[in-house]
Amino acid sequence: MSAQSLAPRALYEEVAELLRQRIFNRELEPGSWIDELKLAEAYGISRTPLREALKVLATEGLVTMKVRRGAYVTEVSEKDLSDVYHLLALLESDAASVVAERATPEQMAELKRLHGELEAATADRERFFAINEQFHLKLLEIADNRWRQQMVADLRKVMKLNRHHSLFKTGRISESLAEHRQVMQALEARNSERARTRMREHFENGLEAAT
Numbered sequence: 261m262s263a264q265s266l267a268p269r270a271l272y273e274e275v276a277e278l279l280r281q282r283i284f285n286r287e288l289e290p291g292s293w294i295d296e297l298k299l300a301e302a303y304g305i306s307r308t309p310l311r312e313a314l315k316v317l318a319t320e321g322l323v324t325m326k327v328r329r330g331a332y333v334t335e336v337s338e339k340d341l342s343d344v345y346h347l348l349a350l351l352e353s354d355a356a357s358v359v360a361e362r363a364t365p366e367q368m369a370e371l372k373r374l375h376g377e378l379e380a381a382t383a384d385r386e387r388f389f390a391i392n393e394q395f396h397l398k399l400l401e402i403a404d405n406r407w408r409q410q411m412v413a414d415l416r417k418v419m420k421l422n423r424h425h426s427l428f429k430t431g432r433i434s435e436s437l438a439e440h441r442q443v444m445q446a447l448e449a450r451n452s453e454r455a456r457t458r459m460r461e462h463f464e465n466g467l468e469a470a471t
Contacts, residue, residue, distance in 0.1 A: 349463035355403035
């Protein structure tokens with residue numbers, strides 16, 4: 261396969277990432293119609309790679325394609341959010357249990373370092389959110405199940421559609437940090453069942469704050 265034949269794929273993936281970030285940053289609001297012609301002109305591309313990019317985002321759940329109406333930024337219902345948090349609680353609590361049992365001292369130190377950064381980021385909501393995600397993704401990486409990692413990555417993209425209504429609620433950052441401390445304590449104690457329980461509770465509380 262030539263390098264030239266790979267170019268269209270690289271282009272639509274790049275466009276997908278640009279749109280993904282615009283959705284996460286609320287530049288494209290949930291429920292809003294995506295003007296394909298305007299975006300294609302703005303990016304200086306044809307509508308073909310743009311449509312391919314929208315298909316990628318539709319697969320991720322960030323965009324909803326409507327027959328004869330085009331693409332819309334997905335609106336997350338309370339049921340959607342509940343379903344996503346339920347699955348994340350199952351997947352990440354299991355990962356926490358695995359990490360408590362199997363993490364090397366170096367891996368545990370990396371989690372502790374990220375937790376320390378989280379403790380220091382409470383005054384900056386965007387930074388707190390970013391480090392929080394890094395911590396969870398590092399935990400999944402250490403648990404070392406690529407299928408779980410892929411599932412969580414897709415679920416977290418949908419969760420981000422609602423992020424300004426969860427972590428950003430008054431008092432939720434301090435609550436989330438307290439929950440992270442309990443998770444970290446269970447991990448360092450190598451208590452797999454407590455780690456599982458604390459992580460599950462963390463997501464249950466996150467759902468309560470998000471709805």
